[in-house]
Amino acid sequence: MLDFTNSLELKTVDLDKINGNNNTNSVILGCQMCDTVPAKDGQTVPKKIIPASSKDTETQALFVDAFLQNNRLDHVVQLMGYHPQYLECFLRTQQYLMKGDGALPFHYRHYIAIMAASRHMCTYLVHLHEQEFILQGGDPEWLKGTSHVPKKLRDLNELNKLLAHRPWLICKSHIQKLARSTNSKDNWSISELVQALILMAHFHSLCSFVYGCGIKSEIDHNGGFTYRPQSPVEKNANDFDSSDSSSTNGDINSEPEVGIELLMERMKKLVEEGEEETTQEERVKRFEKVESQSVEIAANTVRPSPKAEVLKYVDDAEYCYQDFAKRNSVEDIPTFRATDYSWEDHGFSLSNRLYMDIGNQLEDKFSVATNMTYYTMGEVRDVDTTAFRRAIWSYIHCLYGIMHDDYNYGQVNQLLERNLKAYIKTMTCYPERLTRKDYDNVMREFKHSEKVHVNLMLLEARFQAELLYALRGVMQFMT
Numbered sequence: 001m002l003d004f005t006n007s008l009e010l011k012t013v014d015l016d017k018i019n020g021n022n023n024t025n026s027v028i029l030g031c032q033m034c035d036t037v038p039a040k041d042g043q044t045v046p047k048k049i050i051p052a053s054s055k056d057t058e059t060q061a062l063f064v065d066a067f068l069q070n071n072r073l074d075h076v077v078q079l080m081g082y083h084p085q086y087l088e089c090f091l092r093t094q095q096y097l098m099k100g101d102g103a104l105p106f107h108y109r110h111y112i113a114i115m116a117a118s119r120h121m122c123t124y125l126v127h128l129h130e131q132e133f134i135l136q137g138g139d140p141e142w143l144k145g146t147s148h149v150p151k152k153l154r155d156l157n158e159l160n161k162l163l164a165h166r167p168w169l170i171c172k173s174h175i176q177k178l179a180r181s182t183n184s185k186d187n188w189s190i191s192e193l194v195q196a197l198i199l200m201a202h203f204h205s206l207c208s209f210v211y212g213c214g215i216k217s218e219i220d221h222n223g224g225f226t227y228r229p230q231s232p233v234e235k236n237a238n239d240f241d242s243s244d245s246s247s248t249n250g251d252i253n254s255e256p257e258v259g260i261e262l263l264m265e266r267m268k269k270l271v272e273e274g275e276e277e278t279t280q281e282e283r284v285k286r287f288e289k290v291e292s293q294s295v296e297i298a299a300n301t302v303r304p305s306p307k308a309e310v311l312k313y314v315d316d317a318e319y320c321y322q323d324f325a326k327r328n329s330v331e332d333i334p335t336f337r338a339t340d341y342s343w344e345d346h347g348f349s350l351s352n353r354l355y356m357d358i359g360n361q362l363e364d365k366f367s368v369a370t371n372m373t374y375y376t377m378g379e380v381r382d383v384d385t386t387a388f389r390r391a392i393w394s395y396i397h398c399l400y401g402i403m404h405d406d407y408n409y410g411q412v413n414q415l416l417e418r419n420l421k422a423y424i425k426t427m428t429c430y431p432e433r434l435t436r437k438d439y440d441n442v443m444r445e446f447k448h449s450e451k452v453h454v455n456l457m458l459l460e461a462r463f464q465a466e467l468l469y470a471l472r473g474v475m476q477f478m479t
């Protein structure tokens with residue numbers, strides 16, 4: 001069961017206060033997108049990421065930790081700095097995954113990160129981990145591509161691909177194939193495999209965050225990711241009527257946005273009406289309705305052309321997300337019922353058993369991501385945002401065919417408008433297709449820090465969805 005009831009009351013890092021007299025132009029501006037705030041002299045001041053010299057002591061301490069951990073203060077961390085409580089859990093988990101106890105050698109962990117990020121062509125993460133791979137004593141030959149690595153690592157290709165795009169296809173046989181390969185040198189122990197699966201899911205979902213927030217390449221990296229520039233065709237379409245924000249690619253922004261006021265009214269109504277008595281059958285019907293409607297929600301269709309520097313790490317680059325609702329009837333994959341296999345009752349203990357302490361770390365991170373609230377929405381204060389946050393989480397799980405029996409999916413349609421659903425779908429399933437315009441044109445009345453908050457929830461919900469399928473496969477193999 002998802003617990004969105006224990007709200008974790010927080011304060012956002014007050015960027016304006018932090019910036020104070022600072023000249024924000026002097027910090028590395030890691031993100032391409034930005035809000036602008038009027039400065040005293042009437043000019044606008046960019047408001048993008050938390051500056052490295054944050055005056056918020058908690059954030060500052062976390063930045064110091066991050067610097068020591070990663071040998072740099074990267075843009076992901078600076079952006080997550082808006083939400084220090086989350087950043088703290090994120091850094092702790094990532095530190096444990098990459099540098100803590102675990103079955104896999106350190107250079108393997110970074111190579112797996114490279115392979116995972118490559119599924120979404122995320123040069124930003126690929127470059128970061130190529131450097132770390134070398135620092136951990138990895139063989140530079142391996143950076144020529146997966147054809148240069150030991151078979152054991154190459155064997156992860158299939159699982160990496162399924163986990164990233166269609167995790168519902170993962171079953172016992174995929175785990176068995178790796179854990180019981182005939183040549184013992186290439187065998188994966190179950191502990192190694194669990195660590196690899198968690199690493200892959202971690203980096204797939206981190207790609208969603210990197211693209212979702214338009215994180216720019218580090219200053220010492222060539223190229224790297226920024227929001228995908230518009231193709232000439234898209235550009236012309238926009239030039240054609242630049243005043244019309246609906247003239248964008250795909251489905252995003254095809255209708256006017258529901259403002260915060262209306263959203264709040266709807267949330268209030270839901271609270272007033274209380275829990276509606278519904279039968280299980282009715283709940284399943286509502287889930288299936290949202291699921292089949294999601295097929296109609298067209299994510300951006302324009303795919304960026306893949307770069308050779310990343311393609312070398314990818315097998316079957318064309319393979320991508322396909323709507324769960326459109327899954328092949330031959331495969332006969334049923335909806336994943338969270339009552340049958342949930343993080344709380346199953347995944348948590350299995351992961352803890354096979355990879356010491358990871359369950360606790362992930363539990364903390366999930367808990368912050370689901371409960372984090374500032375009781376604000378845009379400029380409005382004292383708002384209970386539980387229903388909205390829960391709708392986002394549930395919608396992402398729905399895209400992966402995961403149903404929570406205790407949730408009324410009717411709320412997804414009441415609270416998430418089509419534009420937002422399209423953004424969520426693109427960011428979760430095809431993050432490499434996001435454009436700057438998508439970011440700018442969705443949740444328009446939200447503050448930048450709130451958009452980052454939504455992005456963090458997307459990251460964690462996707463991560464948990466992948467993890468549930470992966471751990472269920474491991475469990476099937478072990479029983």
Ligand SMILES: CC(C)C[C@H](N)C(=O)O
Nearest residue numbers: 373374375376385450453
């Ligand atoms: C994502 C945002 C709408 C969250 C909101 N600012 C809150 O405090 O819960």
